Amino acid sequence: MIEFARKHWRGEYSLPRSYWLHGAIFGVLIALGGAFLTAALKDAEATGSPYVLPLAITAIVYGLCWLVYFIWLTGGTWRSATQRGGFWARTAKVALVLGWFGVVSETVQEFSPKHPSMKRPPKEPDRVYPLVKNQEYDRVYDWEDREC
Numbered sequence: 001m002i003e004f005a006r007k008h009w010r011g012e013y014s015l016p017r018s019y020w021l022h023g024a025i026f027g028v029l030i031a032l033g034g035a036f037l038t039a040a041l042k043d044a045e046a047t048g049s050p051y052v053l054p055l056a057i058t059a060i061v062y063g064l065c066w067l068v069y070f071i072w073l074t075g076g077t078w079r080s081a082t083q084r085g086g087f088w089a090r091t092a093k094v095a096l097v098l099g100w101f102g103v104v105s106e107t108v109q110e111f112s113p114k115h116p117s118m119k120r121p122p123k124e125p126d127r128v129y130p131l132v133k134n135q136e137y138d139r140v141y142d143w144e145d146r147e148c
Helices: 002-010 015-047 052-084 087-111 135-141
Strands: none
Touching: 002 052, 015 052, 015 087, 052 087
């Protein structure tokens, strides 16, 4: 495992393997774990579960591990692209830079203070109409009772 990490970090794997296998496929698997963790944390908060604090700590540790993974991925893929050269190497480097813009953007959005004006207004309850017509209902909606 350590040798695998070292080889990737040095850029010794091919660019397609570094980008697609180590980046895309491993990234999706790691992101799925984060999605499950986020769902569990939100569910625990909503139900008042005693597991909120352990889940929150786990989420922080997960975030730090994800950051280390992304740094490792970027470094190894960048070195692999530099060794390969050409169009796909430049494309991979652009994709890595755009990926970091996305990481920074998401982090800023997540941890920036939220202004009250940015919150969505509360959803209005659906109107409930009475099933039985009464005098008030007739007056408001100008219903007329006509007998046949």
